[in-house]
Amino acid sequence: MAHRVGVIGGDGIGPEVIAEGLKVFAAAGVAIETVDYDLGGSRYLRDGVVLPDEVIEEWRGLDALFLGAVGTPEVPPGVIERGLLLKMRFDLDLYVNLRPFLFPASDIDFMVVRENTEGAYAGEGGFLRKGTPNEVATQGSVNTRMGVERAIRYAFDLARERRGHLTLVHKTNVLTFSGDLWERTFKEVAADYADVETAYNHVDAACIYFVDSPERYDVIVTDNLFGDILTDLGGAVSGGIGLASSANLNPERTGPSMFEPVHGSAPDIAGKGLANPTAAILSGAMMLDFLGEDAAAGRIRAACADPDTQLDGTVATGDAIAERVQG
Ligand code: IPM
Numbered sequence: 534m535a536h537r538v539g540v541i542g543g544d545g546i547g548p549e550v551i552a553e554g555l556k557v558f559a560a561a562g563v564a565i566e567t568v569d570y571d572l573g574g575s576r577y578l579r580d581g582v583v584l585p586d587e588v589i590e591e592w593r594g595l596d597a598l599f600l601g602a603v604g605t606p607e608v609p610p611g612v613i614e615r616g617l618l619l620k621m622r623f624d625l626d627l628y629v630n631l632r633p634f635l636f637p638a639s640d641i642d643f644m645v646v647r648e649n650t651e652g653a654y655a656g657e658g659g660f661l662r663k664g665t666p667n668e669v670a671t672q673g674s675v676n677t678r679m680g681v682e683r684a685i686r687y688a689f690d691l692a693r694e695r696r697g698h699l700t701l702v703h704k705t706n707v708l709t710f711s712g713d714l715w716e717r718t719f720k721e722v723a724a725d726y727a728d729v730e731t732a733y734n735h736v737d738a739a740c741i742y743f744v745d746s747p748e749r750y751d752v753i754v755t756d757n758l759f760g761d762i763l764t765d766l767g768g769a770v771s772g773g774i775g776l777a778s779s780a781n782l783n784p785e786r787t788g789p790s791m792f793e794p795v796h797g798s799a800p801d802i803a804g805k806g807l808a809n810p811t812a813a814i815l816s817g818a819m820m821l822d823f824l825g826e827d828a829a830a831g832r833i834r835a836a837c838a839d840p841d842t843q844l845d846g847t848v849a850t851g852d853a854i855a856e857r858v859q860g
């Protein structure tokens with residue numbers, strides 16, 4: 534039976550890279566029935582719609598969501614990011630943002646488990662005396678025991694399936710409240726995983742290690758904001774952001790998970806056929822894994838790792854990958 538996948542091409546290069554992803558799934562022989570959703574900055578500029586609750590409800594009946602990129606320079610910051618992307622992550626409880634970094638040309642092979650529903654992204658805070666000389670702005674970081682623990686447990690399970698090593702990244706020397714909760718929870722959960730070796734790095738030190746000695750990492754678990762920043766760095770040190778894929782997972786499968794490249798809508802190169810579709814295609818491979826299509830996912834990953842598929846141009850790269858994935 535065909536997998537039913539909601540497709541949100543979005544803005545800028547989003548639709549271009551998604552088209553290559555769909556081309557590759559078809560070439561790999563995976564039966565997918567797509568349902569298209571016209572959402573993002575362009576749609577908002579047209580009729581003011583960001584993400585209606587009815588659409589979220591419709592999505593609950595789908596098997597997965599495949600998203601290109603959303604955001605346009607004409608829309609004020611936050612409208613689409615909070616109203617669409619974060620609303621998807623929060624409402625569908627996509628609490629793990631899993632971002633793999635694999636670079637065959639080096640020893641890099643690690644995954645970041647980014648907590649995806651809390652922290653500085655929760656939206657806690659506000660203004661006092663806005664627009665006056667005495668203006669105050671606060672933006673808190675929300676960390677619940679439940680939210681922290683479920684991300685950490687997912688990361689331990691993942692480390693167990695891989696090389697058995699898990700690093701917590703935080704800033705416990707300064708963030709003594711949230712850091713304490715993360716560290717205590719990490720240590721308590723570690724007691725259930727005696728076979729997994731653990732480590733801790735402050736986030737600033739982790740930035741050095743990402744550049745200097747990334748081979749030390751197997752699985753990393755961290756909060757939402759540190760995870761956002763670190764995974765851009767991860768992309769930069771492992772072949773570029775054009776290869777960085779991600780999965781926004783609801784591990785309990787109480788609804789669809791969402792798969793999207795780490796990169797944004799890149800309005801500067803949109804419409805020129807220059808974007809590398811590999812990040813979107815690899816995000817699609819994560820989707821196929823999650824849908825149980827392991828063989829096709831493996832072929833797609835192998836094709837993406839072949840340097841001969843990394844050509845100039847979105848369509849040329851997509852074609853080269855599609856050519857190599859026939860099952
Ligand atoms: C990402 C992006 C988003 C984030 C933005 C677009 C809201 O940077 O997926 O990493 O900050 O999570």
Ligand code: MN
Binds near residue numbers: 761762765795
């Ligand atoms: Mn980011």
